[in-house]
Structures are given as C-alpha cells and as structure tokens.
Amino acid sequence: MFAPEIIEEKLERFRAEMGWKPVEHSIEEVDAFQKRMEKVFEIDPKGVIFQTRGLSKSEERFIANERAMCMASCYYFLTRYYWIKSKNKIHRFSFRQGQWILWQMLCELDRKGVSKMLQILKARQLGISTIAEGIATWESQFIPGVAAQIGSADGQKTQIMLGMMTLALDQLPSWLPPTQTRSKVASDRALLEFSRIGSLIMVQPGSMRGGMGQGATPTFVHLSEVSQFTDPVSQLDEGLFKALHEGPELVVLLESTGDASHRSAWWWKEQWIANRDGYWAGRAKFLPVFLPWHTTPELYPGDAWLKKFPMPESFHPNDDTEAHVRRAEAYVRSTPMLSKIMGAEWSMPMTQKWFWEFNHEDHKRRRVEKSWYRQMPSDDYEALLGENDKVYGQETIEVVNRTVEKLENTPVYALVGDDIPSRREPEEGKVWYGADAPPRLKTRWITRKETKLDWMFVPLLPEPEASFDPLEKFLIWKEREDGFDYSIGCDTGTGVGGDRTVLEVTRHGTDAEPDVQVAEFASDSIPTAEIYVYMAALASLYSPCGMQRPHPKMWIEMKRKFGDLPYHMARQVGLRRWHEWGQGFDRKTFDEKVSKHGRIGWYTNEWSRPLLLSAFQYAIDGGWYQVKSKWLAAELGALEQKTMASGKTRVDHESGGHDDRVFGAAGSYWTLHQADCMVERAKIRYESPKESEILIDFGQSGHIIELPGGKLWDSMYKTSERVMARQIANR
Numbered sequence: 208m209f210a211p212e213i214i215e216e217k218l219e220r221f222r223a224e225m226g227w228k229p230v231e232h233s234i235e236e237v238d239a240f241q242k243r244m245e246k247v248f249e250i251d252p253k254g255v256i257f258q259t260r261g262l263s264k265s266e267e268r269f270i271a272n273e274r275a276m277c278m279a280s281c282y283y284f285l286t287r288y289y290w291i292k293s294k295n296k297i298h299r300f301s302f303r304q305g306q307w308i309l310w311q312m313l314c315e316l317d318r319k320g321v322s323k324m325l326q327i328l329k330a331r332q333l334g335i336s337t338i339a340e341g342i343a344t345w346e347s348q349f350i351p352g353v354a355a356q357i358g359s360a361d362g363q364k365t366q367i368m369l370g371m372m373t374l375a376l377d378q379l380p381s382w383l384p385p386t387q388t389r390s391k392v393a394s395d396r397a398l399l400e401f402s403r404i405g406s407l408i409m410v411q412p413g414s415m416r417g418g419m420g421q422g423a424t425p426t427f428v429h430l431s432e433v434s435q436f437t438d439p440v441s442q443l444d445e446g447l448f449k450a451l452h453e454g455p456e457l458v459v460l461l462e463s464t465g466d467a468s469h470r471s472a473w474w475w476k477e478q479w480i481a482n483r484d485g486y487w488a489g490r491a492k493f494l495p496v497f498l499p500w501h502t503t504p505e506l507y508p509g510d511a512w513l514k515k516f517p518m519p520e521s522f523h524p525n526d527d528t529e530a531h532v533r534r535a536e537a538y539v540r541s542t543p544m545l546s547k548i549m550g551a552e553w554s555m556p557m558t559q560k561w562f563w564e565f566n567h568e569d570h571k572r573r574r575v576e577k578s579w580y581r582q583m584p585s586d587d588y589e590a591l592l593g594e595n596d597k598v599y600g601q602e603t604i605e606v607v608n609r610t611v612e613k614l615e616n617t618p619v620y621a622l623v624g625d626d627i628p629s630r631r632e633p634e635e636g637k638v639w640y641g642a643d644a645p646p647r648l649k650t651r652w653i654t655r656k657e658t659k660l661d662w663m664f665v666p667l668l669p670e671p672e673a674s675f676d677p678l679e680k681f682l683i684w685k686e687r688e689d690g691f692d693y694s695i696g697c698d699t700g701t702g703v704g705g706d707r708t709v710l711e712v713t714r715h716g717t718d719a720e721p722d723v724q725v726a727e728f729a730s731d732s733i734p735t736a737e738i739y740v741y742m743a744a745l746a747s748l749y750s751p752c753g754m755q756r757p758h759p760k761m762w763i764e765m766k767r768k769f770g771d772l773p774y775h776m777a778r779q780v781g782l783r784r785w786h787e788w789g790q791g792f793d794r795k796t797f798d799e800k801v802s803k804h805g806r807i808g809w810y811t812n813e814w815s816r817p818l819l820l821s822a823f824q825y826a827i828d829g830g831w832y833q834v835k836s837k838w839l840a841a842e843l844g845a846l847e848q849k850t851m852a853s854g855k856t857r858v859d860h861e862s863g864g865h866d867d868r869v870f871g872a873a874g875s876y877w878t879l880h881q882a883d884c885m886v887e888r889a890k891i892r893y894e895s896p897k898e899s900e901i902l903i904d905f906g907q908s909g910h911i912i913e914l915p916g917g918k919l920w921d922s923m924y925k926t927s928e929r930v931m932a933r934q935i936a937n938r
Contacts, residue, residue, distance in 0.1 A: 208281055210317040217279040229275040237287045240269055241380050248381045256381045270382050278349040281342060289341045290378035300341060305333040305502040308548050312496060320455045326482050326493040327462035328590050330500035331582045335462045339429040340371040342458065346427045348384045353406040355427040356420060358413055360435035365412040368431060369397055372408065413437060418446020425450060428459040434466040434475035465581050465590040476591050488673045500583040501535060501559050508562035518561040528564040535585035598846040603828050607843060612684055612835045614672045618645045620681040624662030626740045639666040650747040654781045662744040677838055678729055684835040685725040691715060693749040693759035696875030697742060698867045699735055699773055707731045708738050710745055711871035715879045719892040722876055724835045729868065739776035746782055762786040762874035765808035774808060786878040809874055823873035832876050839868040
C-alpha cells in the first residue's frame with residue numbers, strides 16, 4: 208500500500224496471475240493521455256458520461272495499467288491523480304516536508320505488516336488533513352470493501368474535510384474510478400457509496416452524540432481536531448475504538464493541535480502521554496507522531512511572508528528565540544525519523560528564526576504568547592502547554608524530580624488484617640515471597656475498649672514502571688525512625704471513581720532539616736466507610752512500638768470532602784491526635800489544644816484554600832518538603848493558576864487532572880508547621896562559622912561545603928553528616 212517494497216510484491220503477484228506487470232507512467236504521460244480521452248468520454252450538464260467511440264487496444268491497456276498501478280500504490284495515485292485546492296488554485300498534490308515525514312512513518316509500519324494507527328500532535332496548517340483525505344479517497348476508490356470514516360470537531364469543519372474529497376473525486380478522469388452509487392453530501396452525516404466494489408465513505412463530526420463508527424467496521428479513519436470533540440470517551444473509547452480490528456489494512460489517523468482551552472482537551476493530552484510513554488514498550492496502540500511547525504519551510508515562513516516582512520540584515524535572535532531554537536534542534540536530533548529526513552545535524556535556518564521571533568513578539572505584546580507556543584511548538588511540551596500559568600516553575604519541578612524515588616527502589620505493599628475486606632486483599636500471584644522480598648511489616652492497634660487489631664503490610668511483586676498502577680497500593684519509602692514526629696494528610700473521596708482518597712505520610716523536619724514524604728496511599732474505589740481502617744493501620748505503623756501514643760498527627764478535610772464519616776469511625780477506633788481547624792488564625796492563641804469548643808479537621812473555603820496551598824508552595828520552592836512520589840511530583844507540575852469568572856484566581860489541577868495528592872501532602876506539612884517562624888529555620892540553614900573560610904550552605908535536599916580554593920564537597924542531607932560538616936568547619 209505505502210512502502211515501495213510492499214508495492215513491488217503486489218505488482219509481482221499481479222504479473223504471476225495476469226501475465227503482465229503494470230508500469231509507472233510519468234506525470235507528463237498521464238496528463239497527455241487524459242487530454243486525449245477528453246473527447247472520448249464526454250459529460251453532459253446532468254453529469255451523465257457518454258463514450259463517443261470505442262477504445263483502441265493501447266488505450267485499453269493504458270487504462271488497465273493505471274487502474275492496477277493505483278490499486279497497488281497509494282503514492283502513485285497521490286502524485287498522479289489527487290488534486291487539491293490551495294491559494295485559490297486547483298493543482299496536483301505534491302508532498303510538503305511535514306507530509307513526507309508522516310508518509311515515511313506509514314511506510315515503516317507497512318513494512319512491518321502491522322496496523323497503521325497514529326496519534327498526530329502537530330502545529331497548524333501542516334497539511335495533514337490534505338494527505339489524509341487523499342489516502343481516504345484512494346482507499347475508497349481502489350480497495351474493495353473499504354469503510355472509510357472521516358470527521359472533525361464540528362459539522363462545519365467536517366464539511367470542509369468532505370469538500371476535499373468531493374473535489375478530488377470530481378477531478379478524477381471518468382475512466383479511472385468505480386461508479387458512485389450513492390451521494391449524500393448535504394448533511395453532517397454524509398455518506399458516499401461505491402456499491403460495485405463494496406466501499407463507502409462515512410462522515411461523522413465530533414459534535415455528534417453517542418459512539419462513532421457504530422453499525423460498520425471502519426478500515427480507514429481520519430479524525431481532525433480531536434482535542435475539541437464533545438465527548439471523546441463515549442465517542443471514541445466506548446464507540447469507535449471498539450469497532451476497529453487489528454490488521455495491516457487498518458489505517459487510523461487521529462490529529463490535532465494542543466487546544467488547552469476546550470473542556471475535552473484533557474483526553475487528547477492524556478492519550479498522547481499514554482502513547483508516548485507506552486507505545487515503544489508495546490503497551491499502547493497508537494504511534495505518537497509530533498510534527499513541529501518548522502518541518503514545513505514551504506509555508507513557514509514562505510516567500511510571500513518574507514517579501515512582506517524581510518529579515519533585517521542586523522537581525523540577531525533574542526533569548527526567547529534562542530531557547531525555542533535549542534528545544535527545536537534537540538527534538539529533531541533526538542527523533543530518528545525527523546533526523547533521518549531533516550539531517551542529523553539540522554539547525555534552524557535564520558529565516559525561520561526571524562519568522563518565529565516576529566510573531567512571538569507580536570503575541571507577547573498582546574499577552575497571548577501561550578497560544579503562539581501551542582500553535583507553533585518546537586516539541587510536545589510546548590504543543591500541550593496549558594492556557595493558565597503553572598504554579599511551580601520548571602526549575603523547581605526539576606529539583607523536585609531529583610528527589611523522587613524510582614519505582615524499582617520503592618517497596619510496594621498491600622494491607623491485610625482486621626476489617627480489611629477479602630475482595631481488597633492482594634491476588635496470590637502478586638504477593639512477593641522469598642528471601643529477596645522486602646520484610647512484611649506487622650503492626651498492632653488497641654482500641655478504646657482494649658480490643659487488639661492486627662494488620663500486616665504485605666510486599667507485592669515488582670512491576671514494570673510503564674504498566675504500574677499506583678492505586679490501591681501502599682508506597683513506603685521510609686519506615687518509622689526514632690526521634691522523628693510524623694503526620695498523615697487525609698484527602699478523602701467518594702470511592703466511586705474520579706475523586707480520589709489519598710493518605711500522605713510525612714516525617715517532620717525541624718531546624719534546617721526538611722520534611723520528607725515517607726509513604727503514600729491513593730484509591731478511587733474504597734468508600735469513605737472503609738478508609739478509616741487504612742488510616743488507623745498507617746497511624747499504627749508510624750507510632751512508637753506500633754502503639755497509639757503518640758500516633759502521627761492526623762489532618763483530614765471535613766464537610767465538603769466526605770471526611771466526616773472516616774473521622775467519626777477513626778475516633779471510635781482510638782485515633783486522638785487531630786488537626787484543629789483555624790489554630791492561630793481565627794483564634795487568639797497559638798497554643799494547640801483540642802477542646803470541646805474546637806472544630807477538628809480542615810475546612811476548605813475561600814481563604815483557607817490559598818492559605819494551605821501557598822504555604823505548601825513555599826515549602827516546595829524552598830526545599831522544606833522532600834517529594835518521593837513521582838505521582839505527587841506530576842500533580843505539582845500540572846497545578847495551574849486559573850482566573851475564575853469572578854476575576855479571582857484559584858490554584859487548581861488542569862482539566863482532566865487531579866490534585867488529591869497535593870492536598871494530602873500539603874495538609875500533612877501544614878499541620879506540624881503552622882506555627883513555625885521560617886526565617887529562624889532559614890537562618891539555621893544558611894550559617895557561616897566565625898574565623899573560617901569555609902561556607903556551609905544547607906540547601907534544598909543536601910548541603911554543600913565550599914573549601915578554600917573553590918573545591919566543593921556535597922552529600923545528601925542527614926543529621927550525622929551535618930555534625931561532620933560542622934566539625935570540618937571548626938578545624
């Protein structure tokens with residue numbers, strides 16, 4: 208179909224069966240024959256074709272040759288018989304560089320003999336829809352039994368796509384295609400049928416209700432602007448994708464820019480991340496293809512644009528442009544297909560730098576530069592850039608990611624014991640046995656009525672990181688250590704999907720030492736009536752000798768977030784050390800004492816939400832909280848500051864995302880630090896000994912000692928190492 212080797216095999220099979228082999232004719236030969244046939248095949252005003260005379264043997268052979276060549280080779284059809292409209296002209300299709308890159312990927316999948324399912328994240332106007340409609344036109348005309356489906360985000364855009372195909376069909380010579388037996392085009396559910404070869408073209412927009420592709424088995428699919436579909440879960444996940452069957456004949460092209468403003472944009476982004484991270488490990492169906500704007504130099508900048516805005520002789524790219532160019536060049540050189548076509552040492556031409564900077568500065572003046580990045584990106588990060596500002600800068604996220612533990616170094620446990628339903632116990636084949644397994648963690652709790660409750664954290668077998676699901680599992684990076692206090696942040700959910708229940712365990716840091724995340728549990732299926740057991744088991748695990756006094760301080764969100772029932776049941780079990788609402792803010796004293804007049808837990812409202820998240824942001828930015836969970840780090844990196852309809856700003860997760868881990872971790876940090884004087888802690892962190900040339904800088908997750916002569920010594924921050932550093936400084 209696409210790869211030259213596959214086409215040659217088809218032609219050889221044709222020769223073995225028919226006794227002759229089709230050959231390629233040049234564009235000039237094709238045009239000359241078409242002109243000669245104009246007088247042989249005439250079309251009246253009603254569209255009826257009349258043949259004015261019989262065909263000679265050479266003419267019959269030429270027509271048979273062209274039909275056979277088009278059937279064997281999509282490339283032959285596109286370059287000889289596919290006509291398009293651009294710049295007010297109708298002309299024969301020719302490949303742009305960006306289209307050629309996509310074509311080469313289709314050829315590579317064709318060589319492997321597998322389905323060609325691609326998710327295409329791209330810049331604007333690269334011509335992906337043009338080549339996709341050309342392939343759809345070819346399949347419907349020359350491959351028997353094809354069911355081709357096309358669609359865009361709404362009815363109008365879909366009609367534009369259909370218009371490309373109807374134009375192409377109208378331009379075909381009358382002697383080449385099969386007879387069209389049905390034409391319903393004046394509808395957002397258009398249908399073209401060619402019953403003599405059993406093929407059809409279905410049109411379904413992304414604004415339709417219900418699943419797409421139902422009632423048929425599509426073998427070719429092209430959907431455009433998928434990030435703007437009304438309900439991609441029901442339309443695609445539950446509809447279209449269930450109607451697709453794997454095979455080398457299957458072609459599915461999903462393409463879109465990264466439209467962060469649409470309410471369904473989260474689906475497109477999550478689909479991209481899943482395919483990007485899982486395809487090469489054999490765990491995702493769609494090949495992720497990102498096409499930057501600079502892959503189409505024919506359009507960006509183009510001769511017409513340069514004529515209007517000529518590049519100044521003294522032009523020197525500014526810092527924003529240089530940063531963008533570095534990202535673009537790094538992406539090309541690290542992507543095999545791009546570097547193969549564009550060159551392993553590709554560098555952006557100066558005219559493209561001028562084009563990008565000119566437009567970027569214009570967007571900056573109008574304060575819409577993020578839109579420019581999304582529409583003209585250098586890599587997939589820029590393409591999926593959100594509409595809102597990120598709460599945490601890239602440098603902070605990079606520091607956070609350096610403290611995150613790899614999954615291979617993270618012990619993973621399941622909980623068994625008293626009041627844990629059997630349906631939630633781990634499957635036997637997933638429990639880790641043997642001498643190399645992490646130890647089983649046993650703990651006991653004594654209730655108010657002196658009833659003994661026993662639990663055990665059972666280690667689970669390691670799983671590949673690409674397929675690991677952290678939900679319903681305990682991730683324990685550090686067990687309880689003597690001399691430290693602990694807190695547990697409880698952000699409770701419904702237990703029926705969507706909103707999650709998260710338990711975050713934090714080791715309390717004092718003076719210059721940061722807090723450390725030591726354990727995490729997250730679930731979207733455990734109901735609020737059961738979660739108290741998991742809270743009690745964690746509290747017991749991080750209590751001295753497994754007993755309840757003093758157990759970790761419990762922070763739980765109440766009222767609005769379903770925390771009342773878990774709190775009530777945990778109190779009955781015997782948990783007594785709770786965060787008291789508003790301590791030090793809406794009361795006159797900093798002394799913490801839970802009395803009969805106090806309110807237990809955390810109540811999120813208009814002022815308390817920014818209070819909590821701002822304090823936690825200060826801890827993250829300043830290195831006062833050390834993150835171990837990659838999933839917490841991911842939620843931190845995705846937090847956005849949104850402007851609400853009232854004009855006020857609000858820190859929230861991005862569309863389709865979660866912030867439950869952030870709230871749990873923030874609560875576990877806040878409850879033990881709400882009365883801290885941070886300037887005093889900072890003074891301890893940054894201290895310079897008297898009568899010494901050695902400067903000790905206790906940084907975010909370690910300390911650095913600068914010795915005379917500019918030499919550096921650094922290590923992870925530990926109490927013993929801090930003492931050693933002071934001894935060195937005092938010598």
